[in-house]
Amino acid sequence: MAATDRGSAELAAKAKKQLASGKAADPLEKLRLVCLSRGASGIKGIGRQFRIIDDDGSRSLDRREFYKGCTDFGADLSKEEMDQIFDRIDKDRSGTLDFDEFLQALRPPMSSARRELITKAFRKLDRTGDGVITVEDLRGVYNCKHHPKYQNGQWTEDDVFKEFLRTFETPNDADGVVTKEEFFNYYSGVSASVDNDAYFDLMMRNAYKI
Template sequence: MAATARTEKELKDKCTKQLRGGVEDPLEKLRLQCLTRGASGIKGLGRMFQIIDDDGSRKLQRAEFDKGLHDYGIDLSDDEKTAIFAQLDKDGSGCLDYEEFLKALRVSAISICSFFL
């Protein structure tokens, strides 16, 4: 198995294991569910964000957010979705900004490196 394929598999396996162990933070749970799809899982959710942003405003209302998570196969309770939405809706506008959403989900390179230690 090539090194990149092995690393990708390790990432998926480690995220899956962490999810099975239970995760308290809803945003971390969302991040891990994305990463169980591999390193491009967050990118895929970002694409879903763009697809369901019908008006092209680069913002999602709560209903669009819920639909996007559902369509992408993310398993979160309503309380977890509410907590994530409230955490990321920094200005209280009732909408999530695309850039802020992706920044919140991204895992830093340092976190990825420590992930495998």
């Protein structure tokens, strides 16, 4: 289901090299590389960071919250660079950034075929069709019987399900509910670590039987 450790490590090394070269003049590309330098989970990490800062639950960020989110995430951006990113995404000049629009702009470019596969996988797991994946959704959809800790009796079925859901969440901040945004954030990083379209297609189809 996840990116290979090797693929994620190669992605992180490549992004770090590009950052160190100083060739990423575009602030948004620079922030994207900062995320990818943390491996395949980098995009989902900044997504969680901004959700934490969104105190009022508006699913939008004002300029102050955006500055704080970038700084807390450890992005080495100047105030001018953060302003450029904010102004570029805030096309309607409302003074706030919509979560989804920001993350869509930040995700590495992905083909429509890859996006369609990710959407199909999410829909298959979201058995209730309520827009989120929970332990209840996974019953009868995700087979845990091959997990070694289930086989040796160390974990229950629910334990395996919870561990699977944590894949898509930020460590130490898992709530057992995976949104479509979190699912896409995770797989946008995985996609960036897989150059070959045929391999990505095979990986997704095998993992989710789609």
